[in-house]
Amino acid sequence: xxLPSFERIYIDEASEGSDVAARVRSLYPAEIxxxxxSDNDLLNRKGPMSAEEFNRSKRxxxxxxxxxxxxxxxxxxxxxxxxxxxNYHVLNLGSQCNMNCSYCYLQSYxxxxxxxxxxxxxxxxxxxxxxAESFPSQPFRVGTGEVIDSLSLDEIxxxxxxxxxxxxxxxxxxxxFKTKSAKVDQFLDVTTKGNTTVSWSINPPAVIExxxxxxxxxxxxxxxxxxxxxxxxxxAFHIDPMIWHPEWKENYTSLAEELNKKFRAExxxxxxxxxxxFQPEQRHMMRxxxxxxxxxxxxxxxxxxxxxxxxxxxxxAEMFQFMIQKMxxxxxxxxxxxxxxxxxxxxxxxxxxxxxxxxxxxFFKPLPQVREFQNS
Amino acid sequence: xxxxxxxxxxxxxxxxxIFTGSLKEILHQELFSKISEQMASLKxxxxxxxxxxxxxTDLILMGHTEELFxxxxxxxxxxxxxxxxxxxxxxxxxEEQKKKFASLPWPAGAKVKFxxxxxxxxxxxxVFISGAPDVTKIVAALERVEQELK
Numbered sequence: 403x404x405l406p407s408f409e410r411i412y413i414d415e416a417s418e419g420s421d422v423a424a425r426v427r428s429l430y431p432a433e434i435x436x437x438x439x440s441d442n443d444l445l446n447r448k449g450p451m452s453a454e455e456f457n458r459s460k461r462x463x464x465x466x467x468x469x470x471x472x473x474x475x476x477x478x479x480x481x482x483x484x485x486x487x488x489n490y491h492v493l494n495l496g497s498q499c500n501m502n503c504s505y506c507y508l509q510s511y512x513x514x515x516x517x518x519x520x521x522x523x524x525x526x527x528x529x530x531x532x533x534a535e536s537f538p539s540q541p542f543r544v545g546t547g548e549v550i551d552s553l554s555l556d557e558i559x560x561x562x563x564x565x566x567x568x569x570x571x572x573x574x575x576x577x578x579f580k581t582k583s584a585k586v587d588q589f590l591d592v593t594t595k596g597n598t599t600v601s602w603s604i605n606p607p608a609v610i611e612x613x614x615x616x617x618x619x620x621x622x623x624x625x626x627x628x629x630x631x632x633x634x635x636x637x638a639f640h641i642d643p644m645i646w647h648p649e650w651k652e653n654y655t656s657l658a659e660e661l662n663k664k665f666r667a668e669x670x671x672x673x674x675x676x677x678x679x680f681q682p683e684q685r686h687m688m689r690x691x692x693x694x695x696x697x698x699x700x701x702x703x704x705x706x707x708x709x710x711x712x713x714x715x716x717x718x719a720e721m722f723q724f725m726i727q728k729m730x731x732x733x734x735x736x737x738x739x740x741x742x743x744x745x746x747x748x749x750x751x752x753x754x755x756x757x758x759x760x761x762x763x764x765f766f767k768p769l770p771q772v773r774e775f776q777n778s
Numbered sequence: 779x780x781x782x783x784x785x786x787x788x789x790x791x792x793x794x795x796i797f798t799g800s801l802k803e804i805l806h807q808e809l810f811s812k813i814s815e816q817m818a819s820l821k822x823x824x825x826x827x828x829x830x831x832x833x834x835t836d837l838i839l840m841g842h843t844e845e846l847f848x849x850x851x852x853x854x855x856x857x858x859x860x861x862x863x864x865x866x867x868x869x870x871x872x873e874e875q876k877k878k879f880a881s882l883p884w885p886a887g888a889k890v891k892f893x894x895x896x897x898x899x900x901x902x903x904x905v906f907i908s909g910a911p912d913v914t915k916i917v918a919a920l921e922r923v924e925q926e927l928k
Contacts, residue, residue, distance in 0.1 A: 693800075702868045705897065
């Protein structure tokens with residue numbers, strides 16, 4: 403398996419003593435590594451990026467420290483009035499991604515012109531510890547894959563190992579890695595207390611080939627999931643974003659069958675479904691970076707709830723119903739929910755909202771808010 | 779009116795036409811130029827014009843050529859024509875939905891207007907009520923509509 407590719411790596415003075423810096427120096431040639439200086443224009447640059455700048459930001463790595471609040475609620479949870487969301491919390495240990503999906507929301511989200519890895523993970527863990535000790539029995543779910551893939555750079559940071567060990571102390575809390583990579587070998591020897599879920603965002607091979615550039619192939623992701631399962635980790639799949647294409651029914655049927663063939667429903671913690679959605683402003687960058695011969699850029703999208711562009715609501719409901727029926731016909735025990743969807747779509751797809759579904763109620767039960775906690 | 783004048787009159791900034799940055803091939807740029815000149819001659823509003831040109835850009839990049847000029851002598855017909863090219867499945871779905879809604883037993887005298895609002899299509903219904911009996915009739919009619927929609 404090859405190392406993530408970078409053309410240039412900068413290390414802050416404050417990050418020099420970190421384990422990550424030492425590891426980066428041991429893995430990458432010295433010629434591409436330099437100490438970050440305060441007058442470095444690229445590192446200081448902020449604001450929207452051009453397509454070329456965005457591409458370059460994937461090839462430049464900056465090891466630095468994060469000065470803000472690491473632990474936050476998932477963006478979906480901040481739109482509770484419009485969307486039905488599942489109490490997911492995020493821990494951002496870096497930003498940008500070394501893979502290149504056409505629909506990636508980072509295209510409209512990031513304003514830093516480089517890939518960042520935050521080296522002060524101990525501070526993040528201290529923040530989590532404080533929260534965990536205040537609410538040890540609350541079932542918080544914490545994911546690390548919001549603005550960076552949880553595992554695609556993990557062979558550089560090895561943060562997975564520290565996080566698994568940390569979460570072992572709080573069995574009611576759930577750690578979730580979310581990835582499109584197959585990089586799991588670096589933590590498989592760490593014992594889990596069963597509260598770490600390794601999850602994969604998956605799509606049929608035709609969609610991966612067309613839209614998820616630089617990611618692991620489907621069979622590689624599923625093989626990595628099998629390895630994690632064997633080592634006692636919980637696994638989950640996000641069939642998200644489902645992408646409409648002429649053969650979508652056949653291809654998503656094959657995907658459902660593949661999952662059903664490889665895994666028992668009881669072994670898969672959750673399967674979440676979502677359809678393609680993105681911020682309207684990112685369509686220009688997507689058009690410039692991927693042209694219009696992509697299932698994503700050429701999709702028929704309309705402004706919907708949360709002001710994102712989404713498929714027509716009836717098509718979304720059709721896609722959800724199709725996939726739910728397919729999975730349930732293979733095995734009624736599959737535990738499925740919708741990600742960032744409206745109550746109307748939940749009702750069309752399941753004929754009820756999550757709080758009316760015993761198997762999902764715990765995910766959606768209101769929890770203390772991080773901000774409330776920090777202000778108290 | 780030519781495109782340059784339309785841009786001046788409508789105070790169009792380069793940022794408003796950011797999508798044209800994707801037109802790298804000369805053939806595409808020429809096609810865009812022809813469309814924008816023709817569009818300007820039809821004097822659309824700022825927002826109609828910008829969204830029309832963005833659709834045209836998408837369609838040029840998707841490989842459309844001559845069909846982009848169908849109905850190009852009247853702006854709203856041309857706009858609809860481009861919409862059908864850019865959103866072919868939704869156009870088809872909306873057409874079917876419109877027919878289905880038109881066949882429903884709406885309350886007598888109700889004004890029913892089919893429309894798309896963002897990611898949903900449906901009807902706007904206007905009814906006139908002068909007293910409780912009207913409400914009863916309308917509710918009964920809407921219950922029949924509900925049954926047919928289920």
